[in-house]
Amino acid sequence: MADAFVVAGEELPSRLILGTGGAASLKALEEAIVASGTALVTVALRRIDPNAQGSVVDVIDRCGVRVLPNTAGCYTATEAVRLAHLAREAFDTPWVKLEVIGDEDTLLPDPIETVAAAARLVEDGFVVLPYTTDDPIVARRLADAGCAAVMPLGSPIGSGLGIRNPHNIALIRQAVSIPVVLDAGIGTASDAALAMELGCDAVLLASAVTRAEHPARMAEAMRLAVQGGRLAYRSGRIPKRDNALASSPFEGLPAW
Amino acid sequence: MADAFVVAGEELPSRLILGTGGAASLKALEEAIVASGTALVTVALRRIDPNAQGSVVDVIDRCGVRVLPNTAGCYTATEAVRLAHLAREAFDTPWVKLEVIGDEDTLLPDPIETVAAAARLVEDGFVVLPYTTDDPIVARRLADAGCAAVMPLGSPIGSGLGIRNPHNIALIRQAVSIPVVLDAGIGTASDAALAMELGCDAVLLASAVTRAEHPARMAEAMRLAVQGGRLAYRSGRIPKRDNALASSPFEGLPAW
């Protein structure tokens, strides 16, 4: 019955993690955070000054949600590790979303630098949640390195293309025993539901909400879709069959 | 803000319509109806005796939901029209889900018999909700005949294959101004969310809930997915793009 979402020994009350980038205003962001029901919000250290007045940090504090600093904008393990250390001091949390990008056009993660950075950060005592491709072998390496979760992409950041390769996400679910968080590519509610049905433990998204025409409404849509997808995953769906199956046969049936 | 679902001038408080076929027991059915939050439940006249004790009708009464009798099991317009009249007397409602099947293997609707039956039933004062293929031309003919809604399939009944041709559902949405209800083929929550995102006004499903391992849980999943999908449809989703878009750029940005 209980279906807790636990990362690194801590239970999070929501399976939706929200990114803050792309919001039109702090007000819009706050409304979206509230509507989403999230308990964990990512912020890019590069983009914010944790001590600034009227910053995204104030919004997060006011909402009573936890911060997950990320290393967005890093291209090498060395850069990412350095930034993670700064983030730990700035936000006073050992949790970090590790992001090491390989290409500024696609913003796809670099698996080699990511695995290297993950290993060092685990050694340094971080709770590491790495953004990664949908490659099951890389996911297992990240798990073996001691990451607290793996966060494969559905499609490129901000593309809204959804989950390009559901088969790989299902393989990742089989390959590791730590939580799997679908990160990047979500465009709409059905994408988020599908992620959960494939066995992901949570969904992380930003643009799909912050850049929608109605961010708070889309945040609520995502909240419902994540819950619905998770329940469906736990409900034992009917198998797919090529031919029809009548809801119930007509012959010989007594009235029930 | 208000987003009412209105059929034939009557507002229905839920966009999920539930079929009753396939339920393992009346108890399981009742739990599923409650968990789904539905306000409208279909029953096959052929399968039930409206006056029987301990029947599906008692369950529906107890749940306080409305009945939508269907003409399941009919292969010709003549049969369907006759059965609809019986249903109107038995259930004391002019509403009817018109179902005229063309093939017992695929249970696909016969468009020619369906259009003919719809026209006659409208003349006879019924509120007609026809089950149809995903053919936009047939949908428009049904609308022109005076149907109260059109109910295109996603895929064959009980197949769980979801929406095989989303493009056609979107074309149907453009082709008619009456409500569009996705009927048949739904397998899991993301299918239901997708139907709503394509512009459907509601979703009708049976097997996906009644034959799931945990029917009541799946019914709740569907409730959330339909709500989430509808909200997403009304939120102005981000466009799909082939390349990535950073959540927000890094250069020249003040701390917000």
Add this chain to the structure above:
Amino acid sequence: MADAFVVAGEELPSRLILGTGGAASLKALEEAIVASGTALVTVALRRIDPNAQGSVVDVIDRCGVRVLPNTAGCYTATEAVRLAHLAREAFDTPWVKLEVIGDEDTLLPDPIETVAAAARLVEDGFVVLPYTTDDPIVARRLADAGCAAVMPLGSPIGSGLGIRNPHNIALIRQAVSIPVVLDAGIGTASDAALAMELGCDAVLLASAVTRAEHPARMAEAMRLAVQGGRLAYRSGRIPKRDNALASSPFEGLPAW
């Protein structure tokens, strides 16, 4: 070994049927016909004057291919039947591609008018090849009416969207014993190959060749893809499996 394509008792030496609409010039059309290897070319009576000099008819004569007049531009059975009769006289052939459109935006066929027209044309002694939706029930009705083939669409005319619902094409292949010709929607070679792999006996296309940047080259591509797809259909493809299967195991194997 032999794998003849026979329609109405006549063997056609190619499984690619070419439409003529959209060609930039008669020269481009002629080159495309030759490169495609087709033996059957459709023409719209409405668009041509069969007696004109320098017309598409001259091209077809020169190429030594057979003409399949079509009833493009008709919206009712009555119109289509009348046009078919004119075409029979003009081109001196009982063969006709029956096309009754339901909507000028989507150019989707109207199944009700199409079935009605088909029945009349069969009675009038035509060899009827109807353009239809991908609806298996309508396809069977057309077969029952005595059509020589059924020609379901992959997607709307000129859309280049390929085969939106492969499942339905496979169901049509099971539903009828007359030839199935995939007509409309083909965009590129792999679409044509897929049509054949689904069990279609032939492919009919126009825009994909005539509007390509290099029509003759694309015509050759389609010729190869149709042949390749047909061979693949007859080769007993490997099953799809979710997990990998090594090309051959390594243990205990002698050198072969």
Add this chain to the structure above:
Amino acid sequence: MADAFVVAGEELPSRLILGTGGAASLKALEEAIVASGTALVTVALRRIDPNAQGSVVDVIDRCGVRVLPNTAGCYTATEAVRLAHLAREAFDTPWVKLEVIGDEDTLLPDPIETVAAAARLVEDGFVVLPYTTDDPIVARRLADAGCAAVMPLGSPIGSGLGIRNPHNIALIRQAVSIPVVLDAGIGTASDAALAMELGCDAVLLASAVTRAEHPARMAEAMRLAVQGGRLAYRSGRIPKRDNALASSPFEGLPAW
């Protein structure tokens, strides 16, 4: 006009590369090689004794095609490099298909070991064609390391699932300037055509042919599909559009 397929400065007369694993007999293999028109055939050093009588090597010699030894069965860079050196001596060729597997269930490549092995083999003077995932960042790293081509998978080896993520294959085509060879996952002809339409320079497949019911026929199907797909890629296909486009308009047109 000319459209040569050149790898490491050498032109190959066919864009289809054939694997030998899975063949039921040497005779079946020989017939498939001939029917495929291939000019390059992979062999697993582990599976064959290059000096044995009546071996796959004899078949390859007789067919007059080139050998591409592979390192199938290796799990680390060290193993793969060692095996590549043995293969170079045994087959007297510096060409090698580099394969470093990360998992025996999925047989997916390990990107980290693959990149490491590739760099060493390039240094040692090999012409390296690495089997890799569909990750554009890894593909670029392999190109930067001096590989002669990159060979991304469509889906797991032997799965027959085709190209799970066409978007990634198109991104790889943009990311590197060396040849891209689609390797693994092909099930049927349309898969091979699609690979070429996405911009791949060639296709490598084994099981799809060797394990088909009729291997030689499927080999011919693949030959045609690869040629057709390549031509289509070079023909400037029509754009996809959501609405129909009449083959040609009817009003105001003179007869042509």
